[in-house]
Amino acid sequence: MADVKAAPAAPARTGWDRSRALSWLQDYGVYASVALLLVFNAVFTPHYLEAGNFRTQLVQVAPIVIVSLGMALVIGTEGVDLSVGSVMSLSAAMLTLYLGYGLVPALLVALLGGAASGAVGGAMVAFLGVQPIVATLALLVGLRGLANVLVPQLKEFRDPGLLELGGGSVGGVPYVVLVAAAVTVAVGFAMRRTTFGRRLVAIGGNRRAGELSGLPVKRVLVLVYVVSGVLAALAGVLSTARIQAADPTSLGLLMELSAITAVVVGGTPLTGGRVRVAGTVMGALLMQLLTSTLTKHDLPSSWTQMVQAVIILGAVYAARQRVTR
Amino acid sequence: MLDLARPGARLKTVLAVSSALALAVSGCAKSEDDDKGTASPQNSQAQQQVTATAAAGATCTLDKFGGKKFDPKSGVVGFSQSEKEANPFRIAETGSIKDEAKKTGVSGLRATNAQSQFGKQISDVQQLIAQGAQALVIAPLNSDGWQPVLAQAAAKKIPIITVDRKINATPCKDYLTFIGSDFVAQGRRAADQMAKALGGKGKVAILLGAAGNNVTTERTQGFKDEIKAKAPGIQVTFEQTGEFTREKGQSVTEQLVQSHPDIDAIYAENDEMALGAVTALKGAGKKPGEVKIVSVDGTHAAVQGIVDGWISAVIESNPRFGPLAFQTLTKFLNGEPIPEKVTISDREYDSSNAKQALDYAY
Structure with a gap:
């Protein structure tokens, strides 16, 4: 019997294949853009190829990377977590409030606050069936208010350990960057090698099928929001350590948008079922490099926003092709 | 065991977790300063040093404005703050208005805070007017969008003094004057x-x-x-x-x-x-x-x-508008002419005076 081969649906167009190109763009566009920006800067920006410069970029992007990874997990379940910026501000407030007990207890309390906020948001989504955008919007508003009540104005701290965490480094690599790298590795491992990761993807792809096949859908959902909350709280701690003051009024403002941007630009589809860890890190890095490039060349910040918009639209367009294919 | 299947029970659980969170947050806080007892700098000489440096523009009098004389000590004066007192400037500004009201014996001061929401500030001021405010001190969040409020105040001939930011309207008609820095x-x-x-x-x-x-x-x-x-x-x-x-x-x-x-x-x-x-x-x-x-x-x-x-x-950038605001109001009610802009004097700090001036800084 002759080999059974699927007949080609249509003769493949030779040369430029639009949908394949866009699919490539969604997967690798962010790496290509980062590479392009680096080359541009190496040529046109003075003092760019210096260790100090890369350190600055990585330190500034670290909190965004951490928040974005949590966001990527939530988006992988077809949800969204708008509360991350307010969780950062709450963790900054709690950190300074409990610093009197020492650095470690204060850190734990701050992270616990993030976990609790995530648990509340996750429970609303999983058990009460509230839409993620609504549940986390309520937290966005409420937690910022709570943080402001707790610490009504910017508060400087003197704790040497916390100052070291924000400004210190080991072997030339700032602690803040090390923490972000560790989080990246941990999230990457969780997504590839653990049941949690596989269940998350399964639920995000098709929640009904997950329920029918007996997956603990609700538990996984709550856990995902808890992880996002803890990571946002961690980012709040690192930012606070870096600026050497807790500033709940302005810390983390619009962070939810930066994080969603990083996730989308990194190629994670908003429709769930897929989480791109490395892509998300690159997405955050791309936005950071873009902002810093325009800043270094002394262009007004309104330009940055417009260029960002173009990149987001490009990413969404590339993603749309894949979905409709 | 918790029965999470019943919707009511789920809601209660979420509420319980939320309130436990709120309690835990504030319950046993202990910040770095709690052991030491914060000494916030008190500036006793601060108030007297605030004076107007320049009085510019056309002047306004009680007759021209068409207002009614009243005694600020027994009357009602409204103060509308724009942003929450979360930064040193707003804290000092609100503090200065309240302190000066106390000092000059204005017992009927009603203060509101718009929490950075312009809609709230508009309704705050309308509330103050409804509560019978005979004069208003406003720290406006925006310069525009005040027409409905100004019309209400003008109908009752209530003089408005704006501080730190200007309102885009006609002085001596829509409002009395503006006190601010240059x-x-x-x-x-x-x-x-x-x-x-x-x-x-x-x-x-x-x-x-x-x-x-x-x-x-x-x-x-x-x-x-x-x-x-x-x-x-x-x-x-x-x-x-x-x-x-x-x-x-x-x-x-x-x-x-x-x-x-x-x-x-x-x-x-x-x-x-x-x-x-x-x-x-x-x-x-x-x-x-x-x-x-x-x-x-x-x-x-x-x-x-x-x-x-x-x-x-x-x-x-001097936030201590209290003394100038109440001086201006008193002068106006006594029939004296008031300029359309009153400039508050700003100090300057450098290495020659910083140490001595630390207590004065806000």
Whole structure:
């Protein structure tokens, strides 16, 4: 019997294949853009190829990377977590409030606050069936208010350990960057090698099928929001350590948008079922490099926003092709 | 066991977790300062030193305005604050109004806070009018959009004094007068201090305030004009917004010192950005005074920065409107002429007076 081969649906167009190109763009566009920006800067920006410069970029992007990874997990379940910026501000407030007990207890309390906020948001989504955008919007508003009540104005701290965490480094690599790298590795491992990761993807792809096949859908959902909350709280701690003051009024403002941007630009589809860890890190890095490039060349910040918009639209367009294919 | 299947039970569980969270947050907090007992600087001599430097423009009298004389001590005076008292400026501003009301015996002061929401400020002021306010002191969040309120106040002939920001309307008709700083002059004085710190020569970066804000525009314009006129040896080589926040001021300065290592000085359009710049310079391994900083505001932390050698000079933006506001109101009710703008006097801090002036800074 002759080999059974699927007949080609249509003769493949030779040369430029639009949908394949866009699919490539969604997967690798962010790496290509980062590479392009680096080359541009190496040529046109003075003092760019210096260790100090890369350190600055990585330190500034670290909190965004951490928040974005949590966001990527939530988006992988077809949800969204708008509360991350307010969780950062709450963790900054709690950190300074409990610093009197020492650095470690204060850190734990701050992270616990993030976990609790995530648990509340996750429970609303999983058990009460509230839409993620609504549940986390309520937290966005409420937690910022709570943080402001707790610490009504910017508060400087003197704790040497916390100052070291924000400004210190080991072997030339700032602690803040090390923490972000560790989080990246941990999230990457969780997504590839653990049941949690596989269940998350399964639920995000098709929640009904997950329920029918007996997956603990609700538990996984709550856990995902808890992880996002803890990571946002961690980012709040690192930012606070870096600026050497807790500033709940302005810390983390619009962070939810930066994080969603990083996730989308990194190629994670908003429709769930897929989480791109490395892509998300690159997405955050791309936005950071873009902002810093325009800043270094002394262009007004309104330009940055417009260029960002173009990149987001490009990413969404590339993603749309894949979905409709 | 919890029955999570019943909707009511689920809701109760979520509520219970939320309230437990709220309790845990505030329950047993202990900040660094709790052991020491914070001594917030009290400034007893502060109030007397506030005087108007200039009285400009056409004048207004009680007759011209068409108002009715009343005794502020027994009357009702409303105060509408725009932003929550979360930064030193707003804290000092509200404090000054309340203190002065107490000092001059105005017992009927009603204060509101719009929490940065313009809609709330409009309804706050309408509430104050409904409560029988006979005079209003307003720190406006916006300059525009006041027509409905102004019409209500004008119908009742209630004099309005706006502080720190202006309302776009006709003085002596829609409102009585505006008391505020001269932001262009603050920029010019910052430029003079900058010229002094740099010896008239060098490269300066500007940390701009929030875009589209008249404070930003005027502090920038005053600074640039004065530099051009008085210190042509100084070049402004970099200007980026730090959005009036410490974090942005720090991030932009980190980029700046990395790509423009030849920068000699930074003009920060408020103290928060200047303090962010100090953190960035420390992080980049700079010594105090290696990059000069001049800023505007006069907060306690920035004046301390002068004492520590990181900041060369700070031009004050005076938030203590209380004395001038009540003086102006009393004069007006006594039939004296009131100018359409009253300029509050701003101090200047540098290494010669910072230490002694620390208690006065807000």
